Amino acid sequence: MTCPGPSRGIYVAYFIQGLILLAAAFSLTAGEYFLALSAGVAFLLTMTPSLMTRNLRFCLPWGVNLLVTISLYLHLMGHVGEYYILFAPYYDKLTHLISSSTVAVIAFFLAVLAEHQGEIRLTRGAIVVFILLSTLAAGAVWEIYEFVVDQIFDLGLQHGNADTMIDLIVDLIGAAIVAAFAAIALARADRHRFVRFFADPSSGTEPADVVADPVDLARSR
Template sequence: MEIDLSSYRLVRFLQFAIASVAFVGLVTRNVGVLINGSFALGVTFLPGVLKRDYRLSLSPTLTLWITVAVFLHAIGMLGLYDEVWWWDHLTHLLSATLVAGVGYATARAFDEHSDAVYFPPRFMFVYALLFTLAAGVIWEVLEFTARASAGFIGVKPVLIQYGLSDTILDLIFDAAGAVLVALFGTTLLAETVETLLARLSRERD
């Protein structure tokens, strides 16, 4: 219970910090900071919504993991993306682990739920990698579109994109995040897999 309580308090602190980032964006009329901060804050409430509406309970560690990832992205919009060269790589790595975790947990739950589906370990490794890279490509397209649209309209971009070399590096760190989940995420995601499996069982019954 101490670990759960500590995680809960840390999540609440990070939510307050993210809300502060959004408030800074509002006061300074920085649309990028405001939108990213507001979006990040909304994501932190996703575990609670999943538990309330879909009875999908995420572990305290996974909830904290999600909150830390969006917190680092939100404060990065205050200037860290420009001033700290490795900040973008760090946020991409953490975000990629989340995306890979979602893909891995969902596929594993279907694998254990249905006798007609079997995903061998090697397939799961490749699947997590490709799933994450596909999401990464979509994100890079969104970043490029947001930057181009902002330049056309004459406002600051909501998402930051620095060019082709930056895109390639982003995808490399996305792949690294997927590999980390494929190699070490089994234990951390076990509770999430069981929750998804229970949900699938209830729907079948």
Template sequence: ESWINRIELTIALVLQVGILIVTVGALVERQWLGAFSGSIVLLLTFAPALIERHLRVPLPVELTLITSVFLYASFALGEARDFYEKIWWWDLALHGVAALTIGIIGFLSIYVFYMTHRIQIAAGWIATITFALAVSLGTIWEIFEFLMDWNFGLNMQKSGLVDTMTDLMINAAGAAIAAVIGYFYVHGNDGLYGRRIIRAVIDRQAKT
């Protein structure tokens, strides 16, 4: 699987370069808010590596790729190429993917401690914490959108209350899927859900 990992890392790197190009373009055109947003997005692409290094939670390459794809789709396509306006379901899809990804990362973080017997917790509680983490971060993002619209005159919330509530419901659905994945995996039904990603974490943890 090493060649697969190399391909995934290469794709993630290409997407990071794409975000960098868009950010530099915004800077050259003196679109300061776009340049600032691009800088933040580029830093966020390194979040899985930072989590792995500082929290000592081994994360698979797939999550780095998923994070890069999501952030590229959100910033380089959604904002810079106006996909949010051109494709009505773009924002909804990204919120669902974000919630699912955050939920899986949260589950993996908890499961590593569970697997190594550093915590004793029932599968139901692991699923509950996974769900709560993803929903909480999704809610924080909605607050961020409101503050950006309020302070900088943007239109991140689009239709206001309807957009916010729809995003929160999509976020909750993605979080629920991640929680179900975690619950069934803990109960041994790993053949049904995300076996490759979760197995990669376990294998890397065993090597450390």
């Protein structure tokens, strides 16, 4: 699949990726090897949207790449720059809100794509529920990760049950914002328009003109 050229806004994502590499180098020279490793993993994760675009039969909008990059950078700098401490507890809640919104946006795209490429029909309500549950599940996995890391390395990532529950509530708020947008957008527009955000627009083939295999359907867009 040939994807359309990205907007100039993608260079903002590239710039932030560069900042993540600088944070990795700074942590390494400061002897903070765990933070350096975390920065390296964060950088690799920012490459995931590009790898998906190259290897799968759809194109993710550059804005998704930017959201993923911002989310990971904010979390990383919370540790490297000690922003979690300097701006406690607001910085932590901000990172949770942005990260949960990013996960919710990705869940929305995946739900629309699953319907587009398969034989299932998802109602708006089903898509909203999928967005909420996927985001909360990701938030729960993150809290489990923090708990495990605290038990092994004693880093103090979690600050009690109340902090964990507030984090999950903020995750739910981020998911609810995106889910509300998705419900309104799907009510006002044909969901095939959302597919065109990450499908090849160069073919010019309309949904009604395509038949047979869902894989061929994806290739024709």
